[in-house]
Amino acid sequence: MDTTKTNLHHLFEQLGLDSTPEAIAAFIVHHQMDRHTPLSQAAFWTASQKNFIQEALDADAQWTEVIEQLDTQLRKSGSTPAGR
Incomplete structure (x- = not known):
């Protein structure tokens, strides 16, 4: 059984x-998203980060809850596309 902690700190480490x-707070402030873009398709991720996020969500892996937490935080004020 994998006992790796899954919180935002460890997710950010996993994503490099x-x-x-x-830094986590600044990332969330500067990467607000609209409600229509899937988190794994956000333009600010590298290809490997996108793959990790999508694979974790598809597998309903141990990271799913914390990825969904990040998703929610990135959309708090993101009702319109970033930059508008």
């Missing part, structure tokens, strides 16, 4: 991103 609380 800065996982400090400040």
